[in-house]
Amino acid sequence: MNIKETKKIANKIFGWLSDREGELLFNLAKNCKGRGVIVEIGSCNGRSTVWLASGSKSGNKVKIYAIDPHSTPSKHQKGKRNKSFEEFKKNIKNAGVDDIIIPIVKTSEEAAKTFNKPVELIFIDGDHKYESVKLDFDLWFPKVINGGIMAFHDTLSWPGPKKVVDNFVYKSKHFKNVKFVDSITFAQKVEQNTLRDRIKNRYVLLLKKISELASKLHLSEPIKDIGKEIIKTLQK
Ligand SMILES: C[S@@+](CC[C@H](N)C(=O)[O-])C[C@H]1O[C@@H](n2cnc3c(N)ncnc32)[C@H](O)[C@@H]1O
Numbered sequence: 001m002n003i004k005e006t007k008k009i010a011n012k013i014f015g016w017l018s019d020r021e022g023e024l025l026f027n028l029a030k031n032c033k034g035r036g037v038i039v040e041i042g043s044c045n046g047r048s049t050v051w052l053a054s055g056s057k058s059g060n061k062v063k064i065y066a067i068d069p070h071s072t073p074s075k076h077q078k079g080k081r082n083k084s085f086e087e088f089k090k091n092i093k094n095a096g097v098d099d100i101i102i103p104i105v106k107t108s109e110e111a112a113k114t115f116n117k118p119v120e121l122i123f124i125d126g127d128h129k130y131e132s133v134k135l136d137f138d139l140w141f142p143k144v145i146n147g148g149i150m151a152f153h154d155t156l157s158w159p160g161p162k163k164v165v166d167n168f169v170y171k172s173k174h175f176k177n178v179k180f181v182d183s184i185t186f187a188q189k190v191e192q193n194t195l196r197d198r199i200k201n202r203y204v205l206l207l208k209k210i211s212e213l214a215s216k217l218h219l220s221e222p223i224k225d226i227g228k229e230i231i232k233t234l235q236k
Helices: 001-009 017-031 047-058 085-095 108-114 130-143 159-168 194-214 221-234
Strands: 037-041 066-068 101-104 121-123 144-152 177-180 185-191
Touching: 001 017, 001 047, 001 177, 017 047, 017 121, 017 144, 017 177, 037 047, 037 130, 047 066, 047 085, 047 121, 066 108, 085 101, 108 130, 121 130, 130 144, 130 159, 144 221, 159 177, 159 185, 159 194, 177 194, 194 221
Parallel strands: 037 066, 037 121, 066 101, 121 144
Antiparallel strands: 144 185, 177 185
16 A cells, blocks of 8 residues: 555544654655564554554565553444454454554553564554653663664653653654654664764754644644644754
8 A cells, every 4th residue: 555545544543643644654664674673552443553554565564563452442432332452453454454463452561571572663652641651762762773763652742752752862862863743753763873963853852842832823724734844844
C-alpha cells in the first residue's frame, strides 16, 4: 500500500493520529534497514500500527512489535466493554498488514523485561502521565541502536510527553536531528552528539515552543496549515 491507500484505511480506524503524523510514521518505518525491529508502545485500535506496518512493507518489511495491555474498552463500541485487542486484530487484518505485526498484550514495563531485540524505530504513545512516559523512555532508550529513531506522540500540548522530550530528547547529548511533525517529536539516537547538533536541537525546540503558543490561539484551519508548512520549511 502506498501513502494514499494507507490513509484511506487508517482514517477508518478510531484513533488520534493526524494524516501528517501517519505519513511520518510510514516514512520512518519505510526507511528502516533491518538493523533492528520496530516497536510501538500503545497500539489501541491499530491506527498508528497500520501506518507503521504499511510503511515497513513498502520498505524492508521490518517486523513491528505492537505493545498494549488492551485493558480499556474500545471507545467507539460504547457500552459493549469490548477490549481494544479484538478491534486491533480485526483492523490490522483488514489492512492486510497482520503478517508483519507481532502483538504483545502487556504493559510497556512488563514487555521491556524480556524484550531483547535491538530496536531501530520506536513509537511511544502509551500512558501519557509524565512518570509513565519517562519510564517508557528509560526502559526503551537502551534498546534503541545508535542511528535508530525514537518518536513520541502528543509532545506539544500533553504535559507528560512534552516534558519528557523537552528535557531528555531536545536537550540531550544522545540525539541529533530532532524534529517534530504536528505533535510527534522524533530524533536519531547517537553515542554522543556534536555542539552543532545541540545548537540545531535547541533551535528546533524554539520552533516547537512557538508552535505550542500558536496552538493555543483560535486560528482557522487554512492558517494553521500555512503555519505548519512554514515550521516544516524552517526545520530543514
Ligand atoms: C493514545 S492511545 C494509543 C493510540 C494509538 N497509537 C493510535 O494511533 O490510535 C494509548 C494506548 O496506550 C495503552 N497503554 C496505556 N498504558 C500503557 C502501558 N503502560 N504500556 C503500553 N500501553 C499502554 C492504552 O491501552 C491505549 O490503547
